[in-house]
Amino acid sequence: MMNNIRSFIEKAGWPRVIIALFLLGLFVMAPFVRVRVDTSISDTLVRFGMNGVMVLAMVPMIQAGCGLNFGLPLGIIAGLLGAVTSIELGVTGLPGIFTAMLIATPIAIVLGWLYGQLLNRVKGGEMMIATYVGFSSVAFMCIMWLVLPYKSPNMVWGYAGAGLRTTISVDGYWSRAISDILAFNIGDFFYCPTGMMLFFAFLCFAMWMFMKTKIGTAMTTVGSNPEYAKAAGVNVDRMRTLSVVLSTVLGAIGIIMYEQSFGFIQLYMGPFYMAFPAVAAILIGGASVNKASILNVVIGTILFQGILTMTPSVINSLIETDMSEVIRIIVSNGMILYALTRVVKVKS
């Protein structure tokens, strides 16, 4: 029995066990400080589904040895372009979301390909370069959001009649269009976004399958030892580019999932910090800079988003002042900081 526990801890890794126990502790504590457990679980599920795809986007690049995708904002921008265009066209419901994805994907492929070419020229320093690719693309788009000729009155500034607003509501278009498929409520407070869960599960499964194909295997090998891969007849640069494109496309799809659940599209500085929670989640899930699995994605997202949901509400109720935003910032950045210290060695 003791041995079983020990080998489980060894496998899962101490950090994950501790974080999971902490999360469990928060759930146990919740009823005592008048925080509803069912609402909390529901919130955690929703956040899990919202963020899951963006965490999954980390996997291909990690496996191909391109490091953590700090340039995720690039994919997010592609997703945002898809989303606003879909609203501009006025497509509603599920077709609206698919239109958004359909438009976002080719943009993401092009941007990802360019981004991949850049990363192939800076082997060894990918993560630093990626961070600034993300930042500068966000800055560039700050100009573009103003200039691009979108006309829908739901999206442009009212007083000027031109330029997109910082926050655009998707209400009336495709708010929760995926989440609500097969969704159900238990009581007044528990809501399960079944559709979003299924969609995330499907993407995870597709990624898992992809990693088992010939190309997926080659990608993993490129990350493990590029020289070996080259000697085995694999085009290393092409594999790396492919991984970056995949990651960018998943980033685009991820943000559309996020928006349909969240209900708003956030432009301008919105995507600026989006990469960090995703990076932190996958690291907390047990991935390292060159090895990540689907399990890491799922566990990491649950733990990270769970803590992020629970800590502010529980602590807020404990100290009976409204500090939820402050606590959220402390917790999320603290977790990111912790996760980034894990970059080198994970199994400790």
Place this chain on the structure above:
Amino acid sequence: MALSEPLLKMEKIGKAYFGNRVLKDVSFTLEKGQILGLVGENGAGKSTLMNILFGMSVIQETGGYEGKFFINGEEAQFKNPLDALDAGIGMVHQEFSLIPGFTAAENIVLNREPTQYNVLVESFGDRLRTLNTDEMELRGKTAIEKLNVVIDSDTLVSEMPVGHKQFTEIAREIDKEKTQLLVLDEPTAVLTESEAEILLASMRKLAAMGIAIIFISHRLHEIIDVCDKIVVLRDGQVVHETTPAQTNVMEIATHMVGRNIESAFAREETVRSFAKDILKVEHLWVDMPGETVRDVSFSVKEGEIFGIGGLAGQGKLGIANGIMGMYPSGGSVVFDGKEVVLNDPRSPLSMGIASVSEDRRGVGLLLEEPISWNIIFTTLQMQSRFLKPVFGGLFKIRDEEAIREATQKYIEALEIKCTGEHQRVQELSGGNQQKVCLAKAFALHPKLLFVSEPTRGIDVGAKRVVLDTLREYNQKRGTTIVMISSELEELRSICDQIAIVNEGRIGGTRPATCPSTEFGLLMLGEIKNGVEKVGV
């Protein structure tokens, strides 16, 4: 009969890594002023034993060791190398741990510098005492003199020849006043013969001063020369303990490998003949750093084992790497009547040419992946085997079952010592890693196989297995093998013909039955007849 306790006493030391037993019941004693020669094949457990003695953290991290050892009669339990240093154990590693930008003297007294008072000490304490450079010089000089060598203590380590670096390291150990036991791990490997002589002489001198020495070396005649006692390890056990007076090189070697050493390089004296050329290389040049190939032409006949020899840096390794598309190259390579596209690794692979790289850890292996991946990956990529269709043939994924079976087959056939096909390759010993590399090439079912330095860095026993495997593979399947090696005797033992590369060009090709002296002359470029063909 020694009245006092021996300086070092090992009692039933044992150690296992990941379930692999590497040491078992090792016991021996070492008296003050004695030199003990520790010999064994690679992977026999010498390094592990020394790591235990030196309290290296890798031992603790992998579950500690069994047994006890005593220093001057007291049980020693070192938690880290600092404890070992305190107990007076000095170690000189194979890899240098010197600071290149410091002088010999500075390196020798590093962190034990003599210091003197200055005014800052009043306010900031002893850490700000000034170095006493004169005394440092003096101590450096004394330590170097004890070794009977002439090294200027002012010389920067970065400007020293390798031999002097080695002496500087040893000087550092003997400068420590407490040092009573010195471990030298293959100190002569990097030395020239005359330098080695000097080192042996200084070892005797140190021993006379009462310092005990554990001397690890593959050069058996040195061991016999200098040691008072010889311990032979094999597969983690002490198989033989003797003194130089009672033994000779042959006997030690036999104990090391556990079988008769002479058979290792025996060859069958049959001259085989072959009809058809399978590989024709003309005017090949390869831009491989350190192994530039300038203008190489040769042809290999179907079914033969063709050797390529030559001194290091002359370009012999570049030939295989160039043809396999690993480095920029040009010229013409025709295989089986078809032109091989250079600079494209897929082209030779798809035509049935496989290669075992000389850079095992850098190019040959995925160290962090399981054995199975290492073996099947190239085959999976190039020949799309080990894949199975899913969703009614929509796409194909890895067939784990087929991979497991194939891997098991190779593990058994090549006697790869491991805990299973999922073990990560970095946990294997050099010889077993090499076997994995061979299995990888065999899995491709190649028509022609390049094998570069197949026995580099592996021990005599594994060498034998590797060479036998190659010969057997050649005979049973008729696979043409091009073997590239710096060891002439190895080439002569299994090849049919040997080409010697000199300065990026073929110096000459001879049947392997030619005397070694002839090859020696070719290597040195003494015979200038690059285009000469030898009829076989």
